[in-house]
Amino acid sequence: MSGLAEGNLELSEEEEPPSRPTLRHVGIPTRRIRTPDNLEVVREVIEPELVQTEPEHRKRIGQEVNPQLDYQPGKFFWQETGRPKNVRRDQRALPPLIAPAPERLAEGSLAAPGLLAQLLVGKYRDHLPFYRQEQLSWQRHGVLIARQQMVQWTAQSVRLLLGISGRLKRDLQGRPYVQVEETPVRYQDPDLQGRCGHGFLWTALASRRRALYISQRRAGTTAAHHQSGS
Numbered sequence: 001m002s003g004l005a006e007g008n009l010e011l012s013e014e015e016e017p018p019s020r021p022t023l024r025h026v027g028i029p030t031r032r033i034r035t036p037d038n039l040e041v042v043r044e045v046i047e048p049e050l051v052q053t054e055p056e057h058r059k060r061i062g063q064e065v066n067p068q069l070d071y072q073p074g075k076f077f078w079q080e081t082g083r084p085k086n087v088r089r090d091q092r093a094l095p096p097l098i099a100p101a102p103e104r105l106a107e108g109s110l111a112a113p114g115l116l117a118q119l120l121v122g123k124y125r126d127h128l129p130f131y132r133q134e135q136l137s138w139q140r141h142g143v144l145i146a147r148q149q150m151v152q153w154t155a156q157s158v159r160l161l162l163g164i165s166g167r168l169k170r171d172l173q174g175r176p177y178v179q180v181e182e183t184p185v186r187y188q189d190p191d192l193q194g195r196c197g198h199g200f201l202w203t204a205l206a207s208r209r210r211a212l213y214i215s216q217r218r219a220g221t222t223a224a225h226h227q228s229g230s
Contacts, residue, residue, distance in 0.1 A: 032145070032146040032148060032149040033069065033110060033144065033145055033146070033149060034143070034144040035069065035076065035078070035142070035143050035144075036142045036143070039076060039077060039078060039142075039143070040075070040076075040077040040078070041077065041078045041080055042070075042077055042078065042079050042080065043080045043081075043082060044079070044080070044081050044082065045081075045082040045083075045084065046081060046082070046083055046099040046102070047084060047086075047099055048086075048097045048098065048099045050097060051084075051086050051097055057088055057089055057090070058086040058087065058088060058089065058097070059086065059087055059088075059089050060084045060085065060086050061085050061086070061087055061096060062084070062085040062096075063082050063083060063084045063085060064082070064083040064085070064098060064101070065080055065081070065082050065083075066080070066081045066083070066101055066102065067079070067080050067081075067110065068080075068081075068104070068109075068110055068111065068112035068115075069110050069111060069112060069115055069143075069145075070112035070113075070114045070115055071112070071114045071115040071117075071118045072114060075141070076115075076137070076141050076143045079112050081101075081102055083098050083099045083101065084098070085097070085098045086098070105156060105157065105160060106153070106156040106157075109153065109156065111153045115153075116153055116154075116157050119133065119150055119153060119154060119157075120154065120157060123154065130147035130150040130151065131147050133145075133147075133150065134146065134147050134150070169204075172204050172206050175206040175207065177206060178204050178205070178206040179204070179205045179206065180202060180203070180204050180205075181202070181203050181205075182200040182201065182202050182203075183200065183201045183202075183203070184198065184199075184200055184201075185198075185199055185200065185201050186198055186199075187199055
């Protein structure tokens with residue numbers, strides 16, 4: 001997914017509903033993310049602990065602002081984190097103090113965790129392809145997130161979730177009793193011209209812990225292979 005080419009998305013005239021508020025670009029040269037000018041902004045300010053303990057000795061000289069596009073059921077909003085720069089009033093030669101930037105799921109990503117969770121739930125739980133999620137966010141909220149951008153954010157999220165799935169798999173491998181079941185599935189493969197590939201979705205369950213993996217084989221050795229960790 002991460003190898004997909006980035007590109008701009010153009011909407012046809014009939015796709016754009018009338019009386020849509022003016023859209024703004026969000027600090028990026030492409031049109032992959034656009035939001036209404038009046039979209040709600042939730043602001044948070046974080047200060048270093050040293051500044052909080054002696055505010056009378058500090059002077060604010062500026063502020064770094066880190067925006068992220070977030071989502072709660074029924075609405076989009078901007079989550080802005082402000083990090084003021086402060087210097088000592090009596091020692092101006094010292095470098096300014098500023099709180100470290102909050103961690104993000106992906107470096108430089110504009111997507112907040114709530115929005116990433118919504119994309120994953122829509123794609124894999126509600127079975128909404130990205131072009132449908134793109135249409136729904138535009139038609140209902142006036143927020144345009146191009147499907148190319150959704151693909152990149154999903155790929156970044158999946159890489160982080162691999163650690164969780166790996167931990168679940170290792171936990172199952174240590175169980176004395178594991179239930180295993182396979183379900184036939186068809187999948188698209190660019191190497192198979194004119195037809196879909198045929199594989200199996202394996203489910204392993206033990207003490208309410210579950211792991212999923214896909215294999216092209218149905219033989220019992222497949223389950224043994226995954227459970228052994230080899």
